[in-house]
Amino acid sequence: MNFKKLSRRDFVKLGGAAAVSATAAACAAPGEPQVVKETVVVEKQVEVEKQVTSVVEKEVEKVVTATPEPGVTTPWGRVLPPDAVSWDKSVHLHETAANPVHLDAARDIYNGGAPLNWCTEPLVRRNENQEIVPALADSWKVADDASYVEFHIRDGAKWSDGTPITADDFVYTYKHLANPELANPWAWYYYDIKGFQAYNQGKGSPEDIGCEKIDDFTFRVYGQNGPTPHLLSLLSYQAAVPVPKHVAEANPAHWADTIEGYVASGPWKPVEWRANEVIIYEPNEMYNGPHAGGIRRVIQPLVAAGQGFDAFPQFLAREIDIHHLLTPQMVMQARADPQLAPLLHFTNNFQARYLQLDTLHPPLDNLKLRQALSHAIDRETLTQQVMQGTMIPGYSMLPPDFPAYNPDLKEIQRFDPELAKSLLAEAGYPDGKDAAGVQLELNMFSNGRELEAEFIQQQWQQILGIKVNLEVLEGGVWGQRRADHTMQIFRAQYEYDYLDPANMLTSLWKSVNEKGSPRHSWINPKFDELVTEAGRTADEAKRIDLYQQAERILVEDVGGIFIEHEVIYQIWWPFLTGMHPDKTGNVIFRWLDIARYQMYIRNDVEEWRPVPS
Numbered sequence: 001m002n003f004k005k006l007s008r009r010d011f012v013k014l015g016g017a018a019a020v021s022a023t024a025a026a027c028a029a030p031g032e033p034q035v036v037k038e039t040v041v042v043e044k045q046v047e048v049e050k051q052v053t054s055v056v057e058k059e060v061e062k063v064v065t066a067t068p069e070p071g072v073t074t075p076w077g078r079v080l081p082p083d084a085v086s087w088d089k090s091v092h093l094h095e096t097a098a099n100p101v102h103l104d105a106a107r108d109i110y111n112g113g114a115p116l117n118w119c120t121e122p123l124v125r126r127n128e129n130q131e132i133v134p135a136l137a138d139s140w141k142v143a144d145d146a147s148y149v150e151f152h153i154r155d156g157a158k159w160s161d162g163t164p165i166t167a168d169d170f171v172y173t174y175k176h177l178a179n180p181e182l183a184n185p186w187a188w189y190y191y192d193i194k195g196f197q198a199y200n201q202g203k204g205s206p207e208d209i210g211c212e213k214i215d216d217f218t219f220r221v222y223g224q225n226g227p228t229p230h231l232l233s234l235l236s237y238q239a240a241v242p243v244p245k246h247v248a249e250a251n252p253a254h255w256a257d258t259i260e261g262y263v264a265s266g267p268w269k270p271v272e273w274r275a276n277e278v279i280i281y282e283p284n285e286m287y288n289g290p291h292a293g294g295i296r297r298v299i300q301p302l303v304a305a306g307q308g309f310d311a312f313p314q315f316l317a318r319e320i321d322i323h324h325l326l327t328p329q330m331v332m333q334a335r336a337d338p339q340l341a342p343l344l345h346f347t348n349n350f351q352a353r354y355l356q357l358d359t360l361h362p363p364l365d366n367l368k369l370r371q372a373l374s375h376a377i378d379r380e381t382l383t384q385q386v387m388q389g390t391m392i393p394g395y396s397m398l399p400p401d402f403p404a405y406n407p408d409l410k411e412i413q414r415f416d417p418e419l420a421k422s423l424l425a426e427a428g429y430p431d432g433k434d435a436a437g438v439q440l441e442l443n444m445f446s447n448g449r450e451l452e453a454e455f456i457q458q459q460w461q462q463i464l465g466i467k468v469n470l471e472v473l474e475g476g477v478w479g480q481r482r483a484d485h486t487m488q489i490f491r492a493q494y495e496y497d498y499l500d501p502a503n504m505l506t507s508l509w510k511s512v513n514e515k516g517s518p519r520h521s522w523i524n525p526k527f528d529e530l531v532t533e534a535g536r537t538a539d540e541a542k543r544i545d546l547y548q549q550a551e552r553i554l555v556e557d558v559g560g561i562f563i564e565h566e567v568i569y570q571i572w573w574p575f576l577t578g579m580h581p582d583k584t585g586n587v588i589f590r591w592l593d594i595a596r597y598q599m600y601i602r603n604d605v606e607e608w609r610p611v612p613s
Contacts, residue, residue: 072085072090076285076288078294085603089606089611090294093299093319094298095301095311098302098305098306099275100114103270104243104248105239106120106176106177114302115264115281116238118596119264120239121136121266121287122235123235124136124236125593126499127594128588129583133594136165136241136289137152138153139151140232147228148210148220148231149220149221150218151218151219152217153166159244160264160265160269162286165242167215169245170211172248173241174210179206180201181253184200186239188512189507192230194223195224223536225535227537227538229535229536230498230502233499233500233502234498234503237592259273266287266291267283269281269282274302276302277301277302278300279302280297280298281297281298292597293599294578294597294598294601299612321575321576322573322576323572324591326570328388343571347586348565350399350401350496350565351399351496352493352494352504353391353562353563354561355491356519356520357489357559360515360521360522361488364442367558368423370557372420372424374413374558374561376459376463377561379415382564392564392567393565394562395414398504402496402499402504403544404501404505406552413558413562432465439466440466440467441467441469442469443469443489444469444488446490447473447474447475447479453472456491482519483519492519501544502534502535505531508520509559510527510531511523524554527550530547530550575605575607577599578599580595
């Protein structure tokens with residue numbers, strides 16, 4: 001089969017063209033008046049005396065309203081637009097993912113994340129404008145003092161096996177997530193829930209966790225420190241999903257090891273899983289929520305966990321329909337191709353990329369040394385030349401437009417090579433050498449994203465005269481060493497999980513033990529005090545001020561060296577459509593919002609690729 005090649009016509013839609021027949025008008029957009037030409041009798045004259053009857057006819061224009069053809073109706077009752085492909089051909093080839101170890105994404109998004117957004121549903125989600133909207137909960141209310149959020153589960157919500165989803169599932173869920181025997185690597189995310197951290201660290205009881213059943217379909221989640229204004233936002237995260245008590249309680253560690261044992265709460269359910277090859281999702285017909293999908297079958301290729309792969313050739317071969325995060329090299333290739341360039345989509349992302357330093361051990365316990373390193377990175381050259389505009393320079397943890405972002409922090413870690421050299425000398429390493437003339441040597445680790453790390457390695461060696469060893473680790477090894485705090489310097493990144501400074505400041509940087517935070521070897525009691533106070537302050541202006549004070553400490557004390565913020569570049573074939581534009585008019589596939597539920601397959605799909613069975 002010859003597939004369609006892109007042309008500019010593919011991106012210009014002709015709307016409202018006059019039809020030339022009533023049949024053509026019937027195919028118009030729903031409810032749109034169409035001008036059609038009909039031959040109608042407008043005058044009749046009979047001449048009786050001559051016994052001649054004549055009929056005069058005129059061609060006039062008449063406005064009629066077209067009757068649209070019915071769109072496809074999905075098993076969830078959603079009626080798709082008229083240009084949707086027939087339901088039997090509605091197959092989406094999603095981009096490749098790492099093979100999951102199990103399907104319990106709530107417990108472990110790293111090892112169970114593949115089915116997360118297809119098969120599960122949190123209480124609330126965010127729409128394309130980052131506004132919180134109902135999901136599994138149809139209503140909620142925040143306590144006057146922000147100490148709890150009370151949720152009501154929507155009527156008729158069921159697991160894919162037909163069992164009702166109840167408040168008991170959520171009471172069980174938080175115990176399950178905090179269970180220290182399950183070693184949940186994402187447990188720290190929920191430490192703002194009352195009693196969660198204590199139980200997770202073996203210091204408390206599961207019965208002390210702050211999730212209270214009010215009735216079968218109503219429950220409350222309590223904050224750890226009383227008022228917790230960001231609690232609702234925290235629970236809008238994609239992985240803050242329920243666990244089926246009736247299935248998981250009997251075997252918490254292995255209930256989701258197979259699709260036969262798995263039950264779904266979201267719009268789809270897994271129907272086939274071939275390890276390291278593919279996972280396939282089809283409609284969960286028990287789903288009755290507000291985010292009903294528009295696709296019958298989702299096919300997602302899998303590769304072994306830890307195995308690197310390049311999905312761009314798959315996209316070009318039309319083996320996948322979308323690539324949601326292009327590298328600089330891919331962006332360059334797409335921009336240079338007149339057929340691909342019009343398909344690019346981009347947006348600034350709420351993500352920070354930075355260097356984390358082991359500030360608790362020599363030599364990086366030396367503030368002057370940390371400051372010198374922070375001033376010896378040319379972020380403009382890095383982002384615009386090396387990263388090809390897929391990043392913007394970053395000088396703080398919070399990205400532009402994120403709540404509490406403070407542009408005044410830019411000067412603190414600005415690029416200034418002469419200042420960097422001066423601070424290095426003050427730190428005891430003039431020209432990069434200690435008092436004995438030994439060259440300072442530092443060890444940096446990366447998990448496969450070498451471009452930034454190699455650039456920084458070169459900058460420090462050229463500007464400061466120090467030696468930097470760069471080691472690239474396999475992703476799993478890198479993640480474990482990060483958790484163990486055993487890397488001197490590592491190139492890190494974090495994309496927001498919920499739209500509040502508590503997420504990117506408190507969750508990541510607040511100390512939890514003598515090693516620092518869950519990820520970072522940095523401790524600052526004043527920072528901890530400020531973010532704790534901000535987290536229980538209901539007054540929005542006051543809490544923003546507290547977070548800004550805390551972030552200034554983080555940047556000035558060089559708890560991390562902040563480098564850049566991401567610009568997401570994406571590409572998808574035109575037959576994948578339906579995603580809503582945000583308030584700026586931009587159309588983006590965001591992992592953390594409802595875009596995937598809006599998507600459907602257009603009826604010209606077979607001009608682009610075959611439809612898999």
